Amino acid sequence: MSFEQTLHLWSESTPVSALIWLGILLILLYLGRASAHRLLQALGLGLRQPLRRLARGLRLWRGRLRERNADVILRLAVDNQERLLEREFSRVRTLVERDLAAYPSLQRQLHEQINRVDADYRHSVEEPPTPPAWLEAVDAIARIPAHGDPMVGKILGDIHHTLERACHEAISEYRAASRKRHLWLKRMLPYWRRLNQTLKTLEQGVGGLDARARSIDEYMGEYQQLRAMDAADARNFAPSNLKQFLLGAGALGILGLAAWFAQGLLQAPLRGLFAPNMPQGGSLGAWILLLVQFALGLFLWECLRATRMLPFVGRFDDRLRHILARLCALGLVLLPCAAALVLLGGNRPNPGEPLLLWLLILPLALTAIPLESALQSGRVLGGLLLEALLAALAWIALTLGDVLVHLSRLLMRVYDLLIFLPLGVERTLHQRGAGRRAPPPDSAAESARAHGGERP
Incomplete structure (x- = not known):
């Protein structure tokens, strides 16, 4: 049967036949209203529950991925800090092997130079000249009174010349001894320079080691903070x-x-x-x-x-x-x-x-250096992006479930809008039936008074 034959089944007039079919369709829709409402409601709620479960599962996966990402970030930070510590320890080892490994020889050289300087210093000590033993005898003779005796004056003159000559000889010997002491002190100068250079070398090695030790202390403090840090931080x-x-x-x-x-x-x-x-x-x-x-x-x-x-x-x-x-x-x-x-x-x-x-x-x-950096940081960023994607999918699933529920309710309203004529007739009949079953207000009041008067 073709569409035109079906359309003109009730009448040869197209408008009349269409109105008859429309009436039949409205009656069928009205009769199936309750079932259609239950179907739409069940469809909305039925689709909403799996979407809620999907959102719950996505949130659970997101939580696990969040913990995993935090662990990965913390482990990368700890690994980088361990690399810094390893590099500092390697530098300390190089410093010790290069500079402080020669410390025994430096100590031996320092000891030898100190001994030489000490020996030269002992040789350069200034000793006062010993006075001649005959000075007391000369002093006693000089105290003899002359009394105008020329022999005594001559003897005293000879003694005076002898004393002058002895003084000149003593001064010459003292100057020679001073020059010798100056030579000994001059010999001490290169040893002092070597000693100073040795001490500077030792100071540089110890100073570099001290600087590395401070760096290691700082890195170790940061490393301990990272080890004690929570994964969420x-x-x-x-x-x-x-x-x-x-x-x-x-x-x-x-x-x-x-x-x-x-x-x-x-x-x-x-x-x-x-x-x-x-x-x-x-x-x-x-x-x-x-x-x-x-x-x-x-x-x-x-x-x-x-x-x-x-x-x-x-x-x-x-x-x-x-x-x-x-x-x-x-x-x-x-x-x-x-x-x-x-x-x-x-x-x-x-x-x-x-x-x-x-x-x-x-x-x-x-290429290997930036490649490793990009791979490590890309792993972290990929985890964070996947975490954000799971959060977005969970939100979309929840929103879609709510939209489906509201859409089912909207379809129910649209369904009722299509059959508004039968619904209007039904509402009118219900109102009339309710009006017939309810007693008038005056008769209800008289009945209440009658019942009240019969009470003792």
């Missing part, structure tokens, strides 16, 4: 992670541009080294060379313990790590040189291109 380090991520990403972007430009310079010269059936051989060879440079730089920084992306390298013996570090450093210098030579073997390159290529490839050895 560690979220204050999130802005620093954002700064590290931006700096690391910026450095990686710059190094990536350098690698791309170096690959463009190497692509044409390396294409001639591959078979003719490999058109992408030049580009592939250039990228392999750049990746080897990056790998050598990564192993170099791992051997120097500047990065910790490869934990197994840190477990190597110190001697093996030093050998690997030297080999990696040698490879980092030779590989750009080889690339520059390959470029020189091309078709008449610009004289500045080999130097430019060398300067572009060599900094790729530093």
